Amino acid sequence: MRSYITLLFITLFSAAVSHAQESASVSGYIKDAESGETLLGANVALANTTRGASTNNSGYYTISDIAPGTYTIQATYIGYRRYSKQITLQPGQDLRLDIELDSEAQQLEELVVESRQEQEEMKNIGTTQIQTKLIKEVPSVFEADVFRSVQLLPGVKAASDFSSGLYIRGGGPDQTLILLDRTTVYNPTHFFGFFSTFNPDAIKDVKLYKGAYPAEYGGRLGSVLDIYNKDGNRKHYQGTVSLGMLASRASIEGPIPKGSWMLAVRRSTLEPLLAALRPSVDNIPSLFYFFDVNGKMNYDPSRNDKLSLALYTGQDRVNFPFATDGDLGLNYGNQTLSSSWTHLFSNKVFSKFTATGSRYFNFPSFEFAGTPIRRSNNIYDFSLKGDIQYIPNDHHTLETGFWGGSLLLKYINNFDNEEVFSSRTQTLYGSWYIQDTWKPDNKWKIIGGLRANAFSEGQYLRLAPRISLEYKVHPSVRLQAAYGRYDQFLTLITNEAFSGFDLWLTTDNGVQPAWGDQFVAGAKTQPFDGFGLDVETYYRTMEDLFELDPFIPDPAGLSYSQLFRFGSGYAYGTEVKFEKNTGRLNGFIGYTYSVSRRQFPRFNQDRFYPPKYDRKHDVNVVVNYQLSSRWKVSAVFNYATGQAYTKPLGRTQNFDLPFSSGSRDVLIVGKVNAARLPAYHRLDLGMTRNGTFFGLGKAEWKFQIINVYSRRNVWFYQYDFDKNPIERQKVSMLPIIPAISYTVNF
Numbered sequence: 001m002r003s004y005i006t007l008l009f010i011t012l013f014s015a016a017v018s019h020a021q022e023s024a025s026v027s028g029y030i031k032d033a034e035s036g037e038t039l040l041g042a043n044v045a046l047a048n049t050t051r052g053a054s055t056n057n058s059g060y061y062t063i064s065d066i067a068p069g070t071y072t073i074q075a076t077y078i079g080y081r082r083y084s085k086q087i088t089l090q091p092g093q094d095l096r097l098d099i100e101l102d103s104e105a106q107q108l109e110e111l112v113v114e115s116r117q118e119q120e121e122m123k124n125i126g127t128t129q130i131q132t133k134l135i136k137e138v139p140s141v142f143e144a145d146v147f148r149s150v151q152l153l154p155g156v157k158a159a160s161d162f163s164s165g166l167y168i169r170g171g172g173p174d175q176t177l178i179l180l181d182r183t184t185v186y187n188p189t190h191f192f193g194f195f196s197t198f199n200p201d202a203i204k205d206v207k208l209y210k211g212a213y214p215a216e217y218g219g220r221l222g223s224v225l226d227i228y229n230k231d232g233n234r235k236h237y238q239g240t241v242s243l244g245m246l247a248s249r250a251s252i253e254g255p256i257p258k259g260s261w262m263l264a265v266r267r268s269t270l271e272p273l274l275a276a277l278r279p280s281v282d283n284i285p286s287l288f289y290f291f292d293v294n295g296k297m298n299y300d301p302s303r304n305d306k307l308s309l310a311l312y313t314g315q316d317r318v319n320f321p322f323a324t325d326g327d328l329g330l331n332y333g334n335q336t337l338s339s340s341w342t343h344l345f346s347n348k349v350f351s352k353f354t355a356t357g358s359r360y361f362n363f364p365s366f367e368f369a370g371t372p373i374r375r376s377n378n379i380y381d382f383s384l385k386g387d388i389q390y391i392p393n394d395h396h397t398l399e400t401g402f403w404g405g406s407l408l409l410k411y412i413n414n415f416d417n418e419e420v421f422s423s424r425t426q427t428l429y430g431s432w433y434i435q436d437t438w439k440p441d442n443k444w445k446i447i448g449g450l451r452a453n454a455f456s457e458g459q460y461l462r463l464a465p466r467i468s469l470e471y472k473v474h475p476s477v478r479l480q481a482a483y484g485r486y487d488q489f490l491t492l493i494t495n496e497a498f499s500g501f502d503l504w505l506t507t508d509n510g511v512q513p514a515w516g517d518q519f520v521a522g523a524k525t526q527p528f529d530g531f532g533l534d535v536e537t538y539y540r541t542m543e544d545l546f547e548l549d550p551f552i553p554d555p556a557g558l559s560y561s562q563l564f565r566f567g568s569g570y571a572y573g574t575e576v577k578f579e580k581n582t583g584r585l586n587g588f589i590g591y592t593y594s595v596s597r598r599q600f601p602r603f604n605q606d607r608f609y610p611p612k613y614d615r616k617h618d619v620n621v622v623v624n625y626q627l628s629s630r631w632k633v634s635a636v637f638n639y640a641t642g643q644a645y646t647k648p649l650g651r652t653q654n655f656d657l658p659f660s661s662g663s664r665d666v667l668i669v670g671k672v673n674a675a676r677l678p679a680y681h682r683l684d685l686g687m688t689r690n691g692t693f694f695g696l697g698k699a700e701w702k703f704q705i706i707n708v709y710s711r712r713n714v715w716f717y718q719y720d721f722d723k724n725p726i727e728r729q730k731v732s733m734l735p736i737i738p739a740i741s742y743t744v745n746f
């Protein structure tokens with residue numbers, strides 16, 4: 001028996017070695033032919049076979065375990081012409097084939113949007129890739145914005161016209177991990193949260209994982225927004241200048257030997273208008289500006305190595321006088337730096353290592369009647385992460401990686417120039433994951449993974465399993481399901497009106513990390529050529545949620561854990577997206593049915609209640625129509641049922657007593673968030689005209705009307721206690737706003 005087993009092992013091993021020696025592979029990067037930018041999520045396949053792959057987050061692909069022979073390799077990407085080339089693979093050959101795709105703009109003004117069937121095949125459950133073209137084309141208030149475009153997708157809600165916060169599948173903004181070039185960004189907003197800090201001229205790729213995201217990501221209960229800066233043009237110099245009503249932008253990029261570079265800046269241009277209004281209009285900011293700077297440099301020391309250095313810095317400064325002796329000041333921003341090394345150990349082993357640094361700061365100040373109130377909040381995050389991908393054959397893709405670093409949170413509160421509260425938390429964190437994408441046949445795809453998260457403050461260690469299944473019923477119908485466990489060690493105390501007041505806090509002894517489970521099921525179909533229909537339903541839990549206790553009047557003398565209250569929550573919903581991808585008329589309709597609930601002590605008799613951003617129904621319609629080679633029209637319509645709010649039921653007043661300082665109004669309220677604001681709806685229109693700038697470059701005029709029929713949607717209600725009975729007044733959001741911008745590409 002022993003001899004038989006030995007002989008069998010030798011036979012199997014010899015067969016495996018022989019097969020490995022006979023089989024071939026093809027791998028490489030897929031790039032934009034004009035700029036040399038790598039394309040993330042591009043599809044590559046061998047025609048008339050079932051063999052194919054998609055590029056990873058570095059634009060690299062590999063197809064292994066191919067029988068020797070002659071094939072036609074094809075590559076596709078949204079907005080690019082299909083690439084085809086005949087290749088011949090010899091036994092044991094590892095062919096390196098870097099592919100360059102021509103954009104549809106080079107197709108002699110052919111007004112066609114390529115079919116997305118190939119890209120739909122590669123889309124996992126809960127995942128959406130947002131094209132920068134969509135970000136720039138859809139009508140937006142003053143500025144094209146990443147977050148505003150993401151808010152159009154099913155499952156993503158906007159809190160108001162004045163907030164770019166992402167409320168995804170029942171979670172708050174802190175439950176979404178936001179990465180820029182693999183670096184965490186903690187509060188990426190400008191202009192009181194009106195839009196995000198991500199300059200569309202600097203962005204190459206935006207990928208959103210709405211839920212049940214894979215094991216390579218962690219640290220948040222809900223979702224992931226993964227954003228990458230442009231690498232820079234490797235072929236020639238080019239630039240962009242854009243003049244807008246709120247802000248203006250400029251970018252330039254170009255080649256260096258074996259590499260490229262990119263620099264993009266954006267700054268507010270509203271100051272001259274504010275200065276003109278200040279003498280005649282009350283409550284105009286005495287100081288206002290914001291800016292962004294994005295930069296990136298790439299260098300390829302060899303064919304198998306790539307080095308990159310990316311940076312971002314941005315800041316908001318506002319001084320806002322009010323009444324006769326009051327002043328409000330905001331000073332907040334983000335700074336990030338990342339350095340990456342990408343290395344190919346072989347055609348089957350891909351690796352990427354990144355060192356990151358991130359800083360978030362805010363220094364809000366408030367002064368009234370000569371009494372100053374100041375706050376200082378700083379976050380310093382330094383980390384090192386690595387990912388390795390191994391593709392042994394066409395059935396398995398193995399991935400593993402780590403992410404570890406040091407996190408420092410500093411918080412100081414001063415009242416009348418005296419420190420009344422301070423907190424300094426420094427912690428080490430680390431995570432490790434392993435994941436396998438298994439394709440047993442042409443119909444099934446199974447992704448299983450495990451992530452371990454460690455946090456030194458409180459000495460917490462959490463294990464988070466993940467799994468997703470996909471079954472192809474028909475070439476145009478795919479059924480998907482996923483489950484995941486997720487942990488979160490941070491919480492955000494947010495202010496919807498002024499994001500500069502946002503405060504991040506962390507777990508510690510006595511403050512357990514939040515955790516939750518997500519269950520997702522869906523179907524992705526293509527009922528007709530050029531059309532897509534996606535349906536997903538989800539249920540998620542949220543346990544050990546922690547936030548500052550609003551019933552604590554004075555935190556002085558309390559331990560850190562005594563500052564918090566702890567609760568739980570759940571959310572469920574269904575999302576539908578119907579999309580037309582081809583022709584002059586294209587766009588999508590998105591519908592979301594969702595319910596989100598929270599439970600905290602002493603709120604609503606300890607029963608579950610809806611958070612403010614809970615809405616049952618959301619509808620978004622995005623339409624683009626190419627009138628001619630020069631003119632294009634876009635429209636966006638939003639409808640949402642009313643948000644929750646707590647309705648006051650009455651008012652009482654304390655009587656003056658000998659030992660009191662006077663009377664005090666007390667508001668009597670009903671159940672928490674039991675009332676609803678009126679339904680929200682808005683129509684935005686935009687028109688784009690393409691031309692040239694005196695023959696020196698391409699130019700673009702953009703004309704927009706925001707809130708075409710001037711629907712005065714209610715932001716919140718305020719109450720006048722000096723009237724009896726109390727008068728309720730509504731505070732409205734945006735009126736009708738015209739906007740114009742001019743962009744030159746050279």
